[in-house]
Amino acid sequence: MFYEPAKRNHGLPRDPFKACVVPRPIGWVTTMDAAGRINLAPYSFFNAIASDPPMVAFAPGGFKDDGALKDSLAFARSGGEFTCNFATWDLREQMNQTSAGLPAGENEAAHAGLTLVPATLVKPPRVKESPIHLECRLWQILDLPPDRNGEPNNLVIGTVVGVHIDDAVLTDGFVDLKKIRPIARLGYMDYAVVDTIFSMQRPPGGG
Numbered sequence: 509m510f511y512e513p514a515k516r517n518h519g520l521p522r523d524p525f526k527a528c529v530v531p532r533p534i535g536w537v538t539t540m541d542a543a544g545r546i547n548l549a550p551y552s553f554f555n556a557i558a559s560d561p562p563m564v565a566f567a568p569g570g571f572k573d574d575g576a577l578k579d580s581l582a583f584a585r586s587g588g589e590f591t592c593n594f595a596t597w598d599l600r601e602q603m604n605q606t607s608a609g610l611p612a613g614e615n616e617a618a619h620a621g622l623t624l625v626p627a628t629l630v631k632p633p634r635v636k637e638s639p640i641h642l643e644c645r646l647w648q649i650l651d652l653p654p655d656r657n658g659e660p661n662n663l664v665i666g667t668v669v670g671v672h673i674d675d676a677v678l679t680d681g682f683v684d685l686k687k688i689r690p691i692a693r694l695g696y697m698d699y700a701v702v703d704t705i706f707s708m709q710r711p712p713g714g715g
């Protein structure tokens with residue numbers, strides 16, 4: 509089959525795009541606006557985009573139910589920083605609960621029974637229960653083309669200035685993903701968990 513997204517002519521029961529680009533890591537983003545209000549929300553349009561300096565990006569899309577911009581976008585713009593926490597198999601339910609559309613400034617972490625602890629270099633706090641946190645300074649927010657309803661899409665790009673790794677998830681100095689069991693977004697309402705790991709050497713010139 510072939511379809512053109514602008515024409516929505518896939519003929520399938522659900523738009524397949526997000527089921528094709530998988531698995532997507534989940535950036536579980538904490539932000540704080542200039543007034544000190546805190547927000548925590550998961551973003552699967554999220555990834556690392558450079559390693560030196562390390563940079564990450566997440567993409568808030570659409571308005572909230574009340575017609576305002578998503579808090580993560582508004583707060584990152586206002587506070588100029590964000591912290592990425594990582595979702596694990598053990599934290600899957602709490603992560604999901606933090607996507608609830610609570611009023612701006614209402615604490616999603618408390619709503620999900622999570623504990624926030626201070627970050628070291630930035631103001632947005634860390635989710636204590638998560639084993640890895642990236643403290644980020646906002647680099648740039650890009651305006652992406654709006655959706656068909658005129659709702660905004662943005663790409664929030666940050667430089668990672670601090671990294672916390674729980675010593676308990678290190679084995680012989682390596683991040684042990686079998687201990688972390690990260691979860692990732694697939695299409696539809698599906699998720700994956702990193703349970704099987706394999707290694708491959710690159711050919712000469714493979715970078």
Ligand SMILES: Cc1cc2nc3c(=O)[nH]c(=O)nc-3n(C[C@H](O)[C@H](O)[C@H](O)COP(=O)(O)O)c2cc1C
Pocket residue numbers: 534547548549550551552553554567568569570572577578579580581603604606607608609610693
């Ligand atoms: C696993 C998961 C991934 C999500 N990924 C995105 C995303 O990439 N972009 C987005 O705009 N919303 C995404 N959402 C929905 C937001 O988390 C939700 O709209 C949340 O309320 C964010 O709004 P806030 O920043 O105003 O708190 C995702 C939700 C879940 C559960």
